[in-house]
Amino acid sequence: MPVFESTEKMYDVLGTLFNVLASDPVVGPKYRESNIVIKFTITDPDGFIWLDRDAKVICGPADLKPTIEMTLSGDTCHQFWLQSISMPVALAKGRIKAKGPLPKVIKLLPLLKPAYAAYPGIAKKHGLPV
Amino acid sequence: MPYTELNLDLTEEHRLIKREVHDFAVEVLRPASLELDKMSPEDVTRKGSPYWQCMAQAYRNNYHTVLISDEYGGLGLDPLGVHIFWEELSYGSVGFAVSLGCSCFSSFYATLLCDDYLIEKFVLPFVNCKDASVMSCWGITEPAHGSDNLMTGTPFFRDPCACQEVRAVKKRGKWVLNGQKSAWVSNGPIASDAALFVNLDPGMGFAGGGIALVDLNQKGISRGKPLNKMGQRELPQGEIFFDDAVCPDEHMIIDPESYEAITELTLGHANATMGAYFTGVAQAAYDMAMEYSRDRVQGGKPLCQHQMVQSRLFDMFIAIETARAFSRSAMVFNMNTTPPLVQYSIASKVYCTEAAFKVTSEAVQLFGGHGLTKDAPVEKLFRDARAGMIEDGSNDSLSLAAGEMLLREVQ
């Protein structure tokens, strides 16, 4: 049984998380400055989450060209934000597959930090195991 | 005359880096590498030698940070820019290119992990260093384990019959290191830290490894005599001995859970870089041969007017253009794809080092007797290229590992 029981639930949880990230006073402007589009292609449950150039969060299909595309399962996503699996390890083992310039992926990593702090609370509020 | 650029989409930044690094390689690195080639390994590594002068200059140009994100003050080049950078640097001296490539090993891992403590401890001092005193190395090869270390994905890698001999054992919250890395460690005699590939669990064979970022200027670590060798003599290499050296727990960045995957990822990036390095070596030999063949007169006309010589030059040209096209594609693809498809990086390394060997050998042939003398730099390029077929994994054993990867893909 996947951690996210449905695509809607996943959009609810991860959408909230990405909005926290995008509205962070440091991360938001830094992300916009980097001028990139990120696409998360999630499997089990299937769905897409985008962060456009203006740091707007889009849940579902969108007609944008991603700079970086990360493909991962909903469960890996959950573990990743709980920090029970690190990005380099997940990338090296193929649990997260990244398409996009490695230097841009590396540059993105520090921007994710506020989300690690926020995720356990958000997950708990939505009744997910933490 | 510079080679014709077949990529019509090069940006202004690519052109700039190509010109700038090319000039540095030809004006600074090549003359120094020829001088260092004639010196003893001890004199090469001695403070104040041309090696140190050039490395300091490269650091001042920020060339040591080519793989470090601009987030931390690095050059932060895009994948094609990285290829152009390494090819041009190797055009002047592949030994210096390897030394600079290895200098960022610990910092590169630290940026991948993005851990504040490791960034502070390794990345910032490295990026801010302007005299080459902060320098890393890749400590993987051991006297008894060369090819063995790189056979990721094969059943042998997980067989407890053999494993790394540098062992790390946890005692009172710290890792205690014992054993020896081989004389082939590039920057080994002079590096300030190492990305050290150690064994944590012998029961898992090589897969029971870990990666530790180790301060090399501590009690319990000693170095061997700098290695005296055939090619890339400007590159300092030497043994590192560990006798109850210690490493804090936070510096053990990879454990057996992901050791094999990270080793493969490392090999993927290192081998793709080798493709770029040796395209540069081949291009340098070709340019020297072309110039010589226009000057040297035999049979009443310049060598280049003889059809057989033209045919030889054309074969060299094909090998270089193929090497450049393939190694660029492999590097750009794999720097855009994580985890990388390592078989492409290995193919690039094997192809380009063999192309460089063939081209440098043809260049020596074209120079005739003069090509065998110490006055002609092609003789050095030939020796440098020969080392490339063993460096970063011997071509034959890498091909065995890549063959397994091809089968894994279709199974």
Ligand SMILES: Cc1cc2nc3c(=O)[nH]c(=O)nc-3n(C[C@H](O)[C@H](O)[C@H](O)COP(=O)(O)OP(=O)(O)OC[C@H]3O[C@@H](n4cnc5c(N)ncnc54)[C@H](O)[C@@H]3O)c2cc1C
């Ligand atoms: C210029 C240079 C720079 C280097 N830099 C570094 C560095 O920075 N750090 C580091 O740790 N190491 C470094 N190395 C070491 C390098 O990675 C090793 O030399 C290489 O992996 C081969 O190992 P070996 O020399 O022990 O040869 P061996 O493994 O002993 O191999 C000897 C021969 O046997 C063949 N062979 C081995 N296993 C098999 C098999 N299973 N089946 C068939 N044939 C086999 C090999 O292909 C080779 O031809 C460097 C080497 C060179 C030349």
